[in-house]
Amino acid sequence: MAENKLHPTVSKFKEFVSSHPHIIQEVRDGRATWQELYEDWYLLGEEDPRWTTQKEAIHSDKPAAENVDTGAGALVNQFVTLAKKMDPAQLQSHLYNLSQTLGTIQGLINQFRSAPPPQQPRPEIAPPPQPFPFRKD
Template identity: 35%
Template structure:
């Protein structure tokens, strides 16, 4: 494996990335990289012995099916949704937000007027003799 530009080495690199359990075994010291490469050259990519080093695909497939089921449920609920009712709720919410903004503005005005009075009282304060 001294020559990294060798096509078989490049193929082996790609093969290693497809077999994460083989990488794990090499890193743990159960097999050396040289041994793995020699077996790769002798057995070839298609040998059934490499099957035990592939990542389990069941997790990805089960996640895909559960995601698809979730999307299907979501779209069923969307299809049942009454658009007019949603629009009414949005309008009600918009009105509530407007009322809250008005209340906040009134509170700010009240606070500013209170602050203005106390500052003006202190600014012109002169002690009586």
Template identity: 35%
Template sequence: MEQREQRLQEFKAFLVKNPHIIQKVRNKERTWQDLFEDWYLFGEDDKRWLADSSESATSKQWIHSIKTKLQSLDDDQIEQYVEQCKDALEMVSGLLSQFQSQTSKKAGPSAGTKNESYMTYWK
């Protein structure tokens, strides 16, 4: 019993050193049992733990680069992009309303359902 408890404590210490492994369980990619069995069979120095660590480092670098780019954005530039998006959405909305009004004119009051009005448009 004492050896089992010691192994469990060693595994917990290993997890504290490698918090990215804990995330795999939280993300439901792995189970505690699977991780413990792999750790028990292959040890702490196995490549599988290094691969997980490098993936975590890569994701941290990616997040850091995104953060840096966001910090370097100019407020005026952001406002200009938002205005351009707003104008584009208004233009699309206008086109859609024109299309809908043309469809309803062609369908006329005799169209009973939406499908019939579309069929009239495509004839």
């Protein structure tokens, strides 16, 4: 029932993905998003070499058992992979902005710590007037 409400091109893309399971793995691995893949499929078509080269690249890699990492080695591999994908100029820009923000926050905290709240001297409090004046007759 939900498929009837989908746009026809989306239904065709779903069929295309089901016939190319390497696309699903690409999304799971974080190499692409569904939106990117759909746009590529829509613009390039099903016969584009992008779809076959990726499929061959996936199959030519190590066997699936060797791709599975466990423990600290997997974490190190993830960091190395992320480091390869990073743009050094963009990373430096983000770190500079973070440094500036932390400096500003530290400055505000130091301002509030070093300046104690001003104490106003208390005036001498006079006794309140009597509400019922008593007079002697």
